[in-house]
């Protein structure tokens with residue numbers, strides 16, 4: 001152990017980690033600034049982290065694993081109020097800082113110091129407020145937004161029902177306009193129409209955005225959004241006509257009180273229909289305002305965009321834990337009479353972990369780029385231009401699907417990399433995994449969203465066939481008709497072009513398949529269904545090509561004025577990422593490009609050399625994510641590397657250790673062992 005001063009405190013640091021940090025050849029702070037989107041953001045983030053975490057209010061006295069479900073929820077509500085107060089106060093102090101807002105990555109990060117699972121207010125922050133911002137008229141906004149931002153009301157987003165989640169048009173809850181009273185009557189006509197899943201609905205919120213089928217003058221106009229009060233603002237009792245409760249234990253999100261909601265002819269004022277995109281006049285006349293009917297789905301697009309950033313952060317946490325632990329952990333004896341090596345020195349361990357670091361960078365840069373695209377499309381929509389929306393929908397759908405799926409898979413690999421101790425709850429890897437694993441399903445299931453992107457790609461292909469211009473992310477399709485396979489080029493640019501050919505080749509194969517089925521007499525819908533396995537694969541290939549291109553270009557752009565070693569290490573990670581996926585997808589490359597067996601051999605050699613090049617900087621790279629111990633919440637991943645001490649300290653907190661003999665011994669085990677039971 002070595003003693004080191006950190007933030008004014010003297011701490012003991014594991015000697016292997018001290019050596020690792022001494023080996024690091026680049027400026028860690030510089031990389032942190034790049035990942036944060038600039039030094040100004042890092043300074044601001046650290047300031048808010050200090051304010052919100054230094055007083056220890058985020059800490060639990062008893063680890064929440066030992067609390068009952070009810071106590072865990074109550075503890076989460078208590079901490080949510082402290083957390084929300086910090087956001088309110090800091091937001092007021094932050095005017096002018098355009099990069100930080102209500103849903104800023106900074107507030108997101110500190111939330112993890114407060115909640116091992118989630119805050120019951122997650123959907124208030126992530127969905128209720130964004131829906132108010134996106135779906136209200138200016139008058140409605142003036143009424144609802146200040147109340148929601150001040151937490152005078154707390155809300156959630158209630159869309160999914162027992163019977164339907166994916167197929168929104170199939171939702172059954174009705175909102176029928178009554179012109180006599182100028183009210184909407186909300187009703188749940190069947191068991192399958194019961195609302196199910198909304199976060200915070202079970203016990204926490206008093207308002208919600210409800211998605212329901214709008215009926216007026218006897219005509220159904222499809223799903224619309226309504227602001228519905230469900231609990232009394234004083235007593236918190238459910239209002240008449242409302243049945244509401246918690247849906248019970250889940251694989252994760254257990255402090256999130258996901259709920260059910262049943263309406264029995266519950267009335268709300270006409271003004272509570274969110275009327276930015278469509279209106280119902282007092283006499284019941286339906287007026288469509290928006291030019292694109294899917295603008296009602298705006299909150300989902302927003303959350304899908306945010307989830308990409310969410311994935312980058314969660315993977316950064318998991319790999320920080322796994323790399324630090326792998327530097328501390330020593331195991332086996334590959335050579336006789338030699339000391340046991342750090343497990344990080346095993347090539348296979350590097351193969352598990354360095355791709356996770358690279359992926360966290362790839363997702364961070366892709367997420368920043370996607371967010372910019374999102375804000376630019378929002379600006380277009382404000383100017384009544386809706387032609388950029390389909391591309392944003394296609395991009396956010398496939399990126400949400402692939403990033404959540406990759407991130408869950410890589411977090412599980414981080415757990416594998418930590419052996420048995422990775423399975424301890426105190427490693428925090430199981431909590432991170434159960435949180436991330438749900439993201440592949442919610443906000444649009446993986447397969448469903450990739451099929452949305454595939455629809456866009458098939459249409460784009462038809463445009464390209466007609467030699468019509470297409471948007472930037474699919475401009476590579478224009479080269480799909482070049483007949484000759486170009487010689488394999490293993491440079492970064494060459495690999496990206498090769499994967500664009502893979503995507504184009506897969507889309508082309510889908511088109512051929514759909515047309516083949518149509519020629520055999522199938523209608524388009526059936527031909528589409530028969531092609532869906534290939535369509536999902538084509539959308540995945542397109543998405544990966546977008547990520548490769550974005551990661552590569554953003555790395556060059558963001559390191560243009562960096563110090564040489566920072567530039568090198570960031571480029572090495574990007575190259576590693578491209579080599580890793582080339583080797584993972586050799587089948588695709590053999591099918592659609594001129595890659596040969598010899599090229600695969602070369603790729604493998606280059607990949608393994610790159611692992612060795614990155615090895616000395618591994619701990620520095622995860623330190624550069626700059627995730628405080630309070631946020632990591634891990635016995636294995638803390639900055640000081642006191643892994644075994646922390647494991648033991650945490651074990652001693654088990655209530656089972658409070659007494660030398662548990663009463664069940666005398667009550668059950670002893671009589672059983674003595675044959676008396």
Ligand SMILES: CCCCC/C=C\C/C=C\C/C=C\C/C=C\C/C=C\CCCCC(=O)SCCNC(=O)CCNC(=O)[C@H](O)C(C)(C)COP(=O)(O)OP(=O)(O)OC[C@H]1O[C@@H](n2cnc3c(N)ncnc32)[C@H](O)[C@@H]1OP(=O)(O)O
Pocket residue numbers: 102103104107108111112115117118119122123125126127157159160165166167168169199294295297298300301303306307310389390393442443444445448452455456
């Ligand atoms: C942990 C502490 C946090 C602390 C908080 C601090 C800060 C917060 C920070 C960040 C928060 C933000 C996010 C991060 C995390 C969490 C968020 C919070 C909670 C999330 C919990 C989960 C919530 C939910 O799950 S809500 C429910 C979501 N449900 C879905 O997503 C349903 C999926 N289904 C669909 O989207 C659609 O039904 C569909 C499958 C796309 C099909 O729709 P349909 O109407 O049938 O359309 P059709 O197929 O006919 O297509 C017609 C046409 O429309 C196009 N289309 C479809 N959708 C869209 C769209 N959204 N936009 C534009 N266009 C769209 C479609 O492509 C077709 O086009 P075309 O005809 O082919 O041209």
Ligand SMILES: Cc1cc2nc3c(=O)[nH]c(=O)nc-3n(C[C@H](O)[C@H](O)[C@H](O)COP(=O)(O)OP(=O)(O)OC[C@H]3O[C@@H](n4cnc5c(N)ncnc54)[C@H](O)[C@@H]3O)c2cc1C
Pocket residue numbers: 123156157158159160163164165166167196197198199253258438441442443444445446447448451
């Ligand atoms: C932790 C968590 C939190 C949630 N929070 C909220 C919330 O706050 N508010 C809210 O409204 N909802 C919420 N949800 C619900 C969530 O949005 C839905 O569960 C999700 O959209 C998936 O829909 P589903 O459950 O209907 O799945 P289904 O659509 O029933 O999916 C089942 C299977 O069928 C497949 N499938 C479905 N349709 C097709 C198709 N057209 N083609 C091919 N395959 C298909 C899917 O790929 C999947 O494998 C939450 C869910 C979870 C798990």
